[in-house]
Every structure is written in structure tokens, then in C-alpha cells.
Amino acid sequence: MLEYLLSFLILTGAVFTFIGSLGLARLKDFYTRLHGPTKATTLGVGSLLIASALLFSTRGDGVSLHEVLVTLFLFITAPVSAHLLAKAALHLELPSLAPAPQEETHDRQAGNSRGPGPHKGA
Amino acid sequence: MLSWVIPVAFALVTAAVAMNFWRLIRGPSLPDRILALDTLYVNTIALLVLLGIHLASALYFEAALLIALMGFVGTVALCKYLLRGDIIE
Amino acid sequence: MRRLLPHPLLTPILALIWLLLNNSLSPGHILLGLLLGWFIPWFTLRFWPERVRIRRPLTLLRFIAVVLYDIVVANLSVARRILGRPAALRPAFVSVPLELKTELAISLLANTICLTPGTVSARLAPDRRCLLVHGLHVPDAGALVASIKQRYEAPLKEVFESC
Structure with missing residues (x-):
């Protein structure tokens, strides 16, 4: 029973990691590419780490929960780096499939070429 | 069952790493390359965790934690560089 | 109270992270985690001037x-x-x-x-x-x-x- 659960978690993790990177390689513009890896990999690595915690907890030498720490850390940092990458891409005005946002032109008129402009993020 | 699941998982994650490398080399813009590097860190964590499961050793956990920490700092520093043209303000 | 324990929420969270990092529940580690959880918020008080309140x-x-x-x-x-x-x-x-x-x-x-x-x-x-x-x-x-x-x-x- 445990073996099936572990196998399921490991396979899910590997498949999601693979699909995330497939999105990175396959999609057409930067903004859509951003969605693949930052998301699918968090769930992928998350379930791999849960599998690892389960495996080491059931081997007999006590509960092993420190994998939770890596999961927690990834879940906190992944959105921050995704947000920063999206902000950097908007700042560099990378071409996108979606129509560009309105505020961008507004910002440019405000004379924001480089340096600390009105981009104050969270 | 685990005996065939783990090699399959290794193959999938390795293919993912290969695709990241492709995007890292090919990537038309700088954020693309940074994104590829960031994904590379995360996939390396996945590989290390898999190796830990395969070898039934908890030693690789510290390495995975360190890569998670350093990868995040690296990505943030590179993004800051793109946003401000400068890392330390 | 405010000066001694500036962030009451942060202390148990930091202690928990310390325990997870060491992967143990021995009394020594619990004590050390609580000490660190008290000391770090106190030490970094200037970076967190506002006190976080969770209402619900x-x-x-x-x-x-x-x-x-x-x-x-x-x-x-x-x-x-x-x-x-x-x-x-x-x-x-x-x-x-x-x-x-x-x-x-x-x-x-x-x-x-x-x-x-x-x-x-x-x-x-x-x-x-x-x-x-x-x-x-x-x-x-x-x-x-x-x-x-x-x-x-x-x-x-x-x-x-x-x-």
C-alpha cells in the first residue's frame, strides 16, 4: 500500500517537473513560458519531497520532516522570483502574445527609462 | 514497483534538465535565460531528492536545501540587475 | 512586553523551523529553538517595525x-x-x-x-x-x-x- 502511494507521488512529481520544463521549451513568448516552470515545478518538487519524507519516516528511525522545510521554502520563494521575472520582462518591454498593458505606455511617458522609477513592487 | 518507477522518474527529470539547457542556450532574451536557470535549480533539487530516495540516504537533503537558498538569491540578484542596472543600491 | 517580545507570532515559527532543520525533538533543541526565536526578532526589530496581527x-x-x-x-x-x-x-x-x-x-x-x-x-x-x-x-x-x-x-x- 505504502509502496503504491510512494510510486504515485514520485511519478506525479517527475511528470509535473517534465511538463513544466516542456512548457519552458515549447511555448511561444516569455510571459506564457513563465507559467510552466514556476508552477508545475513547485507541485512536482513538492510531491517528490513529500514522497521522500514519507519514505524516510517509515524506515524506522523516527519521523523525518525536514523535507517539509524545502517544500515550504520553495513555495515561498517561487512566486517571488516569478513576480520579479515578470517585472523585469515588462521593464525591458519584451514582445508578448497578449496585448501590452495600458500602464506601460503611461509609465514610459513619465520618463522611466532606467534607474529607480515608479516600479515599487511588493 | 518502486524499482521501475524511480528510473522512469530519473529519465523524466533528466529530460526536463535537458530542455532547460536548450532554453538557456537558445533563449532569445535575458529574462528567458534567467528563467531557464531558475528552473534548472528547481529541477536539480528534484534530481537530488530522487537520488536520495534511490540510495535511501538522507545526506542529500542539505545539498537540496542549499541549492534552494542559493538559487533564489541568484535569481533575485539577476532580476534586480535587469530592473535597475545595479545589484546593490 | 512589547520590548521584550516584539513579534509573538515569529517566535514559535522560528522555533519550529529550527526543529525541522535539525530533524529532532530533543528538549535541548526545543530550548535552543525558542531562544533563537526570541533573539532573532529582537535583533532584527528595526526591519519589522509593524506588529502583525491575525484577527481570524x-x-x-x-x-x-x-x-x-x-x-x-x-x-x-x-x-x-x-x-x-x-x-x-x-x-x-x-x-x-x-x-x-x-x-x-x-x-x-x-x-x-x-x-x-x-x-x-x-x-x-x-x-x-x-x-x-x-x-x-x-x-x-x-x-x-x-x-x-x-x-x-x-x-x-x-x-x-x-x-
């Missing part, structure tokens, strides 16, 4: 459960979109007007939007009135804004900003 812990728990559920469900849909035809995607930038005021609540909302697949928060307006969100597949922008406001913003407002 149950709402926060329900919010976390909703986010975890959304992560799993939306991951499946993003995976399907990646495997499907790229031409069928309809990415879009959507501007979400914000009702939140405090920094913590806004950054939590931005992180939640980034964490749930299919949406990335791209930029916060300088006056903090709206958040620019990029969606991978947005057939209906109004529905996306409504779901973000209802599922994530309302509970966050209740937890961190209700008076």
Missing part, C-alpha cells in the same frame, strides 16, 4: 486550504494547456483593482496569485491601487478578476485588515 485564525486556515486546493486543480489545467496546441492559448494582461491597504496583505495576495498556476502577478501600480496580472489562458477577464477578489482578496482583507 480560522479564516486564515480556510484560506490556506483553498489555496492548496487551487494549486493542485489549476496545475492540472496548466499541464493540459502546455500539452495542448500553443495556438489555442489566449494569454492576457488583466488589471485587478486592489482594496487591500497594508504591505503584508498586498504581498501575500501577489504571492498567492503567483503560486496558483495560470496567473502571475506582474506589477503593482506605484499608488498600490491595482495589480497587473498575466494569465496564461483568459477567456473572460472579468471572471478572473472576480474570482481573485472573491477567493483570495476577501479572506486576506478579513484576516489582516478588519477592525
Whole structure:
């Protein structure tokens, strides 16, 4: 029973990691590419780490929960780096499939070429 | 069952790493390359965790934690560089 | 009290992280974790001038459960979109007007939007009135804004900003 659960978690993790990177390689513009890896990999690595915690907890030498720490850390940092990458891409005005946002032109008129402009993020 | 699941998982994650490398080399813009590097860190964590499961050793956990920490700092520093043209303000 | 224990919430969290890092529950580590949890907030007080108050812990728990559920469900849909035809995607930038005021609540909302697949928060307006969100597949922008406001913003407002 445990073996099936572990196998399921490991396979899910590997498949999601693979699909995330497939999105990175396959999609057409930067903004859509951003969605693949930052998301699918968090769930992928998350379930791999849960599998690892389960495996080491059931081997007999006590509960092993420190994998939770890596999961927690990834879940906190992944959105921050995704947000920063999206902000950097908007700042560099990378071409996108979606129509560009309105505020961008507004910002440019405000004379924001480089340096600390009105981009104050969270 | 685990005996065939783990090699399959290794193959999938390795293919993912290969695709990241492709995007890292090919990537038309700088954020693309940074994104590829960031994904590379995360996939390396996945590989290390898999190796830990395969070898039934908890030693690789510290390495995975360190890569998670350093990868995040690296990505943030590179993004800051793109946003401000400068890392330390 | 305020000077001795500036962040009552941070102390148990840091102690828990210390225990997880050491992977043990021995009394010595619990004591050391609590000491560190007391010392670090005290030492870094200048970086965190505001005290965080959680008003409705149950709402926060329900919010976390909703986010975890959304992560799993939306991951499946993003995976399907990646495997499907790229031409069928309809990415879009959507501007979400914000009702939140405090920094913590806004950054939590931005992180939640980034964490749930299919949406990335791209930029916060300088006056903090709206958040620019990029969606991978947005057939209906109004529905996306409504779901973000209802599922994530309302509970966050209740937890961190209700008076």
C-alpha cells in the first residue's frame, strides 16, 4: 500500500517537473513560458519531497520532516522570483502574445527609462 | 514497483534538465535565460531528492536545501540587475 | 512586553523551523529553538517595525486550504494547456483593482496569485491601487478578476485588515 502511494507521488512529481520544463521549451513568448516552470515545478518538487519524507519516516528511525522545510521554502520563494521575472520582462518591454498593458505606455511617458522609477513592487 | 518507477522518474527529470539547457542556450532574451536557470535549480533539487530516495540516504537533503537558498538569491540578484542596472543600491 | 517580545507570532515559527532543520525533538533543541526565536526578532526589530496581527485564525486556515486546493486543480489545467496546441492559448494582461491597504496583505495576495498556476502577478501600480496580472489562458477577464477578489482578496482583507 505504502509502496503504491510512494510510486504515485514520485511519478506525479517527475511528470509535473517534465511538463513544466516542456512548457519552458515549447511555448511561444516569455510571459506564457513563465507559467510552466514556476508552477508545475513547485507541485512536482513538492510531491517528490513529500514522497521522500514519507519514505524516510517509515524506515524506522523516527519521523523525518525536514523535507517539509524545502517544500515550504520553495513555495515561498517561487512566486517571488516569478513576480520579479515578470517585472523585469515588462521593464525591458519584451514582445508578448497578449496585448501590452495600458500602464506601460503611461509609465514610459513619465520618463522611466532606467534607474529607480515608479516600479515599487511588493 | 518502486524499482521501475524511480528510473522512469530519473529519465523524466533528466529530460526536463535537458530542455532547460536548450532554453538557456537558445533563449532569445535575458529574462528567458534567467528563467531557464531558475528552473534548472528547481529541477536539480528534484534530481537530488530522487537520488536520495534511490540510495535511501538522507545526506542529500542539505545539498537540496542549499541549492534552494542559493538559487533564489541568484535569481533575485539577476532580476534586480535587469530592473535597475545595479545589484546593490 | 512589547520590548521584550516584539513579534509573538515569529517566535514559535522560528522555533519550529529550527526543529525541522535539525530533524529532532530533543528538549535541548526545543530550548535552543525558542531562544533563537526570541533573539532573532529582537535583533532584527528595526526591519519589522509593524506588529502583525491575525484577527481570524480560522479564516486564515480556510484560506490556506483553498489555496492548496487551487494549486493542485489549476496545475492540472496548466499541464493540459502546455500539452495542448500553443495556438489555442489566449494569454492576457488583466488589471485587478486592489482594496487591500497594508504591505503584508498586498504581498501575500501577489504571492498567492503567483503560486496558483495560470496567473502571475506582474506589477503593482506605484499608488498600490491595482495589480497587473498575466494569465496564461483568459477567456473572460472579468471572471478572473472576480474570482481573485472573491477567493483570495476577501479572506486576506478579513484576516489582516478588519477592525
